[in-house]
Amino acid sequence: MxxxxxxxxxxxxxxxxxxxxxxxxxxxxxxxxxxxxxxxxxxxxxxxxxxxxxxxxxxxxxxxxxxxxxxxxxxxxxxxxxxxxxxxxxxxxxxxxxxxxxxxxxxxxxxxxxxxxxxxxxxxxxxxxxxxxxxxxxxxxxxxxxxxxxxDASVPVVACLPEISVSTRDARGVVPDTASMDEVVDTVGNAATLTVGMTRDDPVLVGSGMADEIVTPERTKLIDGYESVREAALEAGATGVTVSGAGPGMLAVCHRRDQRAIASAMVDAFDAAGVESRAYQTAxxxxxxxxxxxx
Ligand SMILES: Nc1ncnc2c1ncn2[C@@H]1O[C@H](COP(=O)(O)OP(=O)(O)OP(=O)(O)O)[C@@H](O)[C@H]1O
Ligand SMILES: N[C@@H](CCO)C(=O)O
Structure with missing residues (x-):
């Protein structure tokens, strides 16, 4: 075996x-x-x-x-x-x-x-x-x-998983067909920043490079409480927050010292939105x- x-x-x-x-x-x-x-x-x-x-x-x-x-x-x-x-x-x-x-x-x-x-x-x-x-x-x-x-990379993250279901098939259905040149330029810049951040194990570069105005805004609408959970994580020290995969999980990047506070802020914010969740403090x-x- x-x-x-x-x-x-x-x-x-x-x-x-x-x-x-x-x-x-x-x-x-x-x-x-x-x-x-x-x-x-x-x-x-x-x-x-x-x-x-x-x-x-x-x-x-x-x-x-x-x-x-x-x-x-x-x-x-x-x-x-x-x-x-x-x-x-x-x-x-x-x-x-x-x-x-x-x-x-x-x-x-x-x-x-x-x-x-x-x-x-x-x-x-x-x-x-x-x-x-x-x-x-x-x-x-x-x-x-x-x-x-x-x-290889080693960046601390909190993955927060709400007790709601979003299928990948449904989440792909809301992806826009087109993007403007401004949006493409911003996204290329962010993706490049994130990549450099991964090679340096730098949570600040990785967090800021996760910004995306093309796909993510459409998908956040499928996740109850997304905006308040994102704000709570950022207030607790996250360097960036986004949808994990097709959702409904959320990913916060951070310094190790802030991990526990971010995990608890995200779970509390989901709770306030009436959604149970669990957070993984990992890397x-x-x-x-x-x-x-x-x-
Ligand atoms: N071995 C398996 N493990 C998990 N799900 C499976 C497996 N085999 C088939 N499935 C089916 O795949 C679907 C879940 O896959 P889906 O891609 O939607 O979720 P996910 O893998 O958690 O998400 P994501 O790819 O966005 O991170 C469910 O319908 C589930 O029944
Ligand atoms: N890139 C895929 C990952 C989900 O499996 C998506 O976001 O639809």
Whole structure:
């Protein structure tokens, strides 16, 4: 038996829609695999009641198919589905690493990115790789049509997850078709600032580089309490706040010293808006980790 832990991720980071992603230290999915003649899936843990065990409908089933690697697969969900924290991607990334090893397929982590993205195509209609790439590689990733660029990074963040559901499919429906040249110029500037910030582990540059006036304003309308939670996080010291992935999760970047105050300010502000939430005080961290024989 092989066990893989693959982390939650936060995609977009505001200015990098469908391009940027980061791995988070917590939460994570744990996937266990054993060889079998046909693929079977069992799911336990956070939100497991909403996740299909039919291999034709689960992201790990698509990965097993893509690697021609039938297996008995057990998923322990730490990342709640429809969270904006790359739940479907964490399972897919973990399965890709585990099945690649189980069947000696010899693919590198970068080569597993399009394989794991097959799972994303299954649930959202598009094989976007901005969550599976950081879950596989860790750190900060830049996904383009030409491939994946990756740098290790370590920036403190608070990921706050409200008890509401926004599906990626719905959140993609509100993305505008066009942007003005002014908006594009601003976004390029912000994305460049953020990228430099990641290479320097600088939460101020990363936070300010997350600003985005094209996609994020449309998506915040799907998240009850977004504006008040954002303001509360900034008042508590966050250097930048945005929607995590397609939402409803929110991501605040910060200095380590402010993390606890920001987490509690965000949960309190959601509470005042009538929404329960939980906050993860974590940091940009490592990609999927493989354990042999459950070790
Ligand atoms: N292994 C899996 N883990 C989680 N969700 C899965 C899995 N397989 C299929 N799904 C389905 O995928 C959907 C959740 O995926 P979705 O992309 O909407 O959320 P997310 O992965 O948390 O978000 P985001 O990509 O915005 O960070 C749910 O409908 C869920 O049933
Ligand atoms: N880039 C994707 C990530 C969600 O899976 C989106 O924002 O729609």
């Amino acid at each position: 092989l066990t893989v832990r693959a982390p939650a991720t936060s995609a977009n980071l505001g200015s990098g829609f469908d391009v940027f992603g980061v791995a988070l230290g917590t939460p994570a999915d744990v996937v266990r695999v054993e060889r079998a003649s046909r693929t079977t899936i069992t799911v336990t843990g956070a939100g497991s009641q909403y996740i299909p065990e039919d291999p034709a409908k689960n992201t790990v089933g698509a990965v097993a198919e893509a690697l021609d690697a039938p297996a008995r697969i057990r998923i322990d969900k730490g990342v709640r589905p429809s969270s904006g924290l790359g739940s479907s991607a964490a399972s897919a990334a973990a399965a890709a690493v585990a099945l690649n090893e189980l069947y000696d397929r010899g693919r590198s982590r970068a080569e597993l990115v399009p394989v794991a993205a097959e799972g994303e195509a299954l649930v959202s209609g598009e094989a976007h790789a901005d969550n599976v790439a950081p879950s596989l590689l860790g750190g900060f990733t830049v996904v383009t049509d030409d491939g994946v660029t990756h740098v 940009v961290g490592e990609g999927a980790t493989l354990y042999r024989d459950g070790a």
